[in-house]
Amino acid sequence: MTDPLESAARPTHSRRSLLTGGIKLAAGAAVLGGGSLLAASPAYAAVPDSPKFYLPGAGGNPVLRQTLHQPNWAMQSFAYDSVNENIYFAQHKVGSDTGDLWLSKTDLFGKVLSTMAIHGFGHGSSMGVETAGAGNSPYIWIESHSVNDAGTRIARFRWVDDGTLETTSSSIYNRTPTVSSFAHSPRPAIDTHYDRVLFRYHSGSATRPWRIAVFTLADAVAGRLSDGYRLTERAIPTNQELGLTDADSFQGITSCGRYAYLIFGGPNRSSYLVTLDLNDTGSSYVEKFLTNAGESLPGREAQGIAIWRLNGAPRLAFGYSSKITSTEPDTFESSVFYKSEFSA
Incomplete structure (x- = not known):
């Protein structure tokens, strides 16, 4: 599904802009920041070097065609609480503009354990999970305060099993970036291996509008x-x-150390993984990889990318929504693949 601000805000972009083994891989408008891209701002340091995921490398498929809490809502993103061995998924109702989302807490194989209903938050196109320690409920980071189904802020709130949350709740912390290049449409991701938070946001530029900024957790x-x-x-x-x-829609972003990883792809289209060097600039990128992961899934559409830690080592997990059209309404399923190798 398309984040509604992607097409309107991106004149030069697309329309929207474990376990080892298992199935083998086939190989969005409030302005809060102010300022312009040319405004003077303090210098910032480079991100230290780190290993880079080898995108053609080996991995696995721990979540295969799992139905989440609301079978007629499509998965948009996901993130891991690796300490407690849970995945958290965001689902959005097809065709809705209310900004309502279902969040599902699952085990590492996608079995639903509990849920949250969050109202008026946005499209759910990216999320992060901040682990609060073994046995403790984590904090969810996700877009909030939806305008026409696109979040205008970043909310941080504690997960509550089978809870319901409104954007007016006093339990929500506003964690919208205030960098001078920020214009609107913030989306979060958490690097759970290096304890950093990445924000993707629109800068207001017409030529290369989308930017990312990284902070320590x-x-x-x-x-x-x-x-x-x-x-x-x-x-x-x-x-x-x-x-x-x-038509190669942006579908998610995460980071691990020095590198950011993006996923692109529309319904029933090719899917690409892209690596960016966070210390580089402009149009540069390190690698673009055409992945055939999940290519046999019906109605396959890339949806989300996240870092998963297992036994202390990071993995690059990326997801797909699939669709069964023989039901009325359509039934959606979720699958997650991963890469575990690093470049030499």
């Missing part, structure tokens, strides 16, 4: 999200610069 939790606290910031290449078409 400690600063982001404390709300220190201005220029002086960012570890790094850079533009995301446009679809044209990545050699993709307008």
Whole structure:
């Protein structure tokens, strides 16, 4: 499903802009930040070097065609609480513009354990999970305060089994970035291996509008999200610069150390994984990889990417929504694949 601000806000982009083994791989509008891209701002440091995932490398498929809490709502994103061995999924109702989402807490194989209903938050196109320790409910990071089904802020709130949450709740912490290049449409992701938070957001630029800024988890939790606290910031290449078409929709972002990883692909279309160096700039990218993971899934559509830690090692997990059209309404299923190898 398409994040509604992607097409309106991206004139040069697309329309929307474990276990080892198992099935083998086939190989979005409030302005809160102010300022312009040319405004002076404090310098920031480079992200230290780290290993880079080898995108053609080996992996697995721990979640295969699982039905989440609401079978007629499509998965949009997911994230891991690796300490407690849970995955959290966000689902959105097809065709709805209310910003209502279902969140499902599952085991590592996608079996639903509990849920939350969150009302008026947005499309759910990216999320993060901040682990609060063994046996404790984590904090969810996700877009909130929806306008026409697109979140305008970032909410941080504690997970409550079978809970319901409104955007007016006093339990929500506003963690919207305030860097000078921020215009609207923030989306979060958490690097659970290096304890950092990445925000993807629209800068207001017409030529290369989408940017990412990275903060330490400690600063982001404390709300220190201005220029002086960012570890790094850079533009995301446009679809044209990545050699993709307008139909190759942006479907998620995460980071692990020095590198950000993006997933692209529309319904029943090719799917691509893209690596960016967080210390680089502009149109640059490290790698674009055409993945055939889940290519036999009916109505396959890329949806979400996240870091999963197992036995202390990070994995790059990426997801797909699939659709059964013989039911009325359509039934949606969720699958998750991963990459576990690093480049030499």
